[in-house]
Amino acid sequence: xxxxxxxxxxxxxxxxxxxxxxxxxxxxxxxxxxxxxxxxxxxxxxxxxxxxxxxxxxxxxxxxxxxxxxxxxxxxxxxxxxxxxxxxxxxxxxxxxxxxxxxxxxxxxxxxxxxxxxxxxxxxxxxxxxxxxxxxxxxxxxxxxxxxxxxxxxxxxxxxxxxxxxxxxxxxxxxxxxxxxxxxxxxxxxxxxxxxxxxxxxxxxxxxxxxxxxxxxxxxxxxxxxxxxxxxxxxxxxxxxxxxxxxxxxxx
Numbered sequence: 001x002x003x004x005x006x007x008x009x010x011x012x013x014x015x016x017x018x019x020x021x022x023x024x025x026x027x028x029x030x031x032x033x034x035x036x037x038x039x040x041x042x043x044x045x046x047x048x049x050x051x052x053x054x055x056x057x058x059x060x061x062x063x064x065x066x067x068x069x070x071x072x073x074x075x076x077x078x079x080x081x082x083x084x085x086x087x088x089x090x091x092x093x094x095x096x097x098x099x100x101x102x103x104x105x106x107x108x109x110x111x112x113x114x115x116x117x118x119x120x121x122x123x124x125x126x127x128x129x130x131x132x133x134x135x136x137x138x139x140x141x142x143x144x145x146x147x148x149x150x151x152x153x154x155x156x157x158x159x160x161x162x163x164x165x166x167x168x169x170x171x172x173x174x175x176x177x178x179x180x181x182x183x184x185x186x187x188x189x190x191x192x193x194x195x196x197x198x199x200x201x202x203x204x205x206x207x208x209x210x211x212x213x214x215x216x217x218x219x220x221x222x223x224x225x226x227x228x229x230x231x232x233x234x235x236x237x238x239x240x241x242x243x244x245x246x247x248x249x250x251x252x
Contacts, residue, residue: 035216036080039114039149040073046117062120069116076114076149079142095219097143097226101136101250104144104178108167111148115156123161126152132169132176136250143223144245147231150216151180151243158184158241174249175229181242192233196221220245 047070050056050063057063112128119126155165163183170177187195196217217231224231230246 033080036146036149036219037077039153040076040080042153043073043114043117044070046121065113066117066120069113072110072114076145080146095143095222095226097140097223099138099140099227102139102141103134103136104132104139104169104176104247105130105134107139107141107144108148108169108178111145111152112167114149115152118153118156119165122156122159124156124159124163124165126165127167129166129168132171135171135176137176137247138250139227139229139247140223143227144247147220147223147245148178148180150220151245154216154243155180155182155184155241158182160184172246175246176249178245178247179242180244181236181240183240186235186239186241187233188235195233196231 047056047066050066056066058067108128108130112126115126152165152167159165159182165183166179166181168179168181170179217233220231224245224247228248232244232246234242234244236242
């Protein structure tokens with residue numbers, strides 16, 4: 001395992017205290033993991049709410065999808081907990097990255113299943129178009145899943161009821177892009193680069209602006225960098241915001 005390259009600067013002076021920076025780094029990592037647990041738990045919570053209200057019917061296809069989504073969510077939560085233990089045992093202050101050659105379609109499909117319950121609850125339609133075919137990329141499947149979870153839930157929180165989230169892949173010369181476009185208000189005056197800063201969301205909230213999910217977008221940048229890729233954000237020409245994951249094409 002190789003840890004993601006970390007940003008360790010600008011801590012000591014800001015925080016003060018000789019032992020503080022190390023504890024801050026550990027707090028950062030565990031905060032990322034805990035944040036990632038919110039999405040899968042939200043899916044399970046919605047299913048339990050349907051059961052409690054007597055609305056769950058195993059004969060309905062949509063409820064069968066909700067059940068599958070919750071099962072995937074629990075598997076995802078278990079995986080995140082195992083990642084926490086792996087980091088603690090390794091003694092590395094960083095996220096473990098293990099890239100393999102994979103076609104991202106299956107990972108995207110699983111992420112869409114995970115968000116199905118919450119999307120239904122918020123009356124938001126989610127679509128997927130695969131324009132990249134079966135082109136393999138270099139990625140860590142676990143980290144890619146968590147990146148997609150973060151970006152999909154970010155899009156969901158900023159898409160009004162009756163709106164849409166369009167997920168689509170795009171082949172490039174040396175990379176494959178995974179785009180997540182929402183039909184919300186867009187980024188507006190927010191600097192896209194600020195969204196992925198660790199402290200960017202705190203600053204944006206102080207200015208009365210907000211277009212993220214806490215440390216989730218910072219995690220996405222760390223994960224993308226660790227896989228040799230990039231994560232980007234911008235306003236879409238047709239309205240709304242679009243977040244994009246750029247992954248290297250596999251040479252194998």
